[in-house]
Amino acid sequence: MTDETTLKILDAAMMHVPFDGWSETTFRAAAADAGVDPVVARALLPRGAVDLALAYHRRGDDLMAERLGQTDMSAMKFRDKVATAVRLRLEVVEDREVVRRGTTLFALPMHAADGARAIWGTADRIWTELGDTSDDINWYTKRATLSGVYSSTVLYWLGDDSLDGQATWDFLDRRIGDVMKIEEVKAQVRDNAVLSKVFAGPAWLLSKVKAPGAMSRSDLPGRWTTPGQSPR
Template identity: 25%
Template sequence: MESEKSKFNRMRKKILNIILTEIPIYGFNEKVLIVASQKKDLQRSDIDRIFPEGLDEIKEYFFGEIDKNMIKILSNNNIDKLRIRDRIASSLICRFELFQKHKKSVIHIFSTDFVDPLKSMNRLWKTSDIIWKLAGDQSTDFNHYTKRILLSWVYLTTFICWTKDRDKNFQETKLFLDRRINEVLLFGKTSRKLKESISSLQFTEKILDLIKNLRTIKT
């Protein structure tokens, strides 16, 4: 007999998949929840029960599922045999491959991040932390903070490039990512004092500005 937890998780995935198919038409808003609730074997009360916090909770669940799938795929691909820079690149490419299936929906979801830039920043940080740990990073000093801020910037700028890349294999995005990683590696060779100044002021501000402008991205 299926457990209550299993039923709950299955229902969450079902609702998310229905919503992802409707977002390109209706956007990521309350209307898409209304449309989703009219689908076969689904009611609005089901959505409200499974996701009581609404769109915000659905968004967090979606990115959480992407994180889990990314970790699973990379753990099976023996990326520990790669150079660290290639582990980082492979992780982000894997993430965009997961995004690709529902590209328009993912862009719509990201475009709502301008509403709460700090929350979006925290999510970028969480993803960057996961990727760095997958790459074998164990730093606990100032470098721990710097690496995650820089990777958040790489991730977000590459995401913006990916939104404009019409190639299903997103070759332009991969080249862009490679250039961004090279820039970060050059930054890593600068002095500690300069790193502290740039990472705490410029990169954080750049990321927040990019998040605020996500609403202008076209699907």
């Protein structure tokens, strides 16, 4: 949840980002327009425009989750639920140029890790909102594949000038279709007796990987369990 003062600065920044990007110029102008003391603004957003851009991304995730909760998906297949969530995430964007400027910012080597974490956070938020309860290697593979789908769809969407963005939604459907093919291959491997024996070792190893939990250290991506030991 983003605090109200940060949201005020963020709202004020929207008129500056299309012209000056997510820059120090934008950050200072937004703080001034919002009537926020520069010292307070810097305390809330130590890295200035970078943290402001990340706050913008998180707000988009919040808006997506809100709309997702208002959407009746009871009759949808799961792949359609995922596609709907990604589509809603893009539809909450009011100015495509703001996202384009953010893509440029996080393409820079020094900010690439922040951009990757933001995309991973969106994928995690989507799976969480859809009720994902996986606690093994699937927790990672679901988010990794969706991160790839989401990031490629955003790049396509930025250059899409088709009517109502239909080309983007078709592109999204194809990308999710590709992911479903991977899942089909995994199922075939599990059902094939010979292949199951071949991959028994790697499968056992992967079964020991656990998703992050509330009690896990925040700087570790997962947990390793040993026989007789509870995940933590």
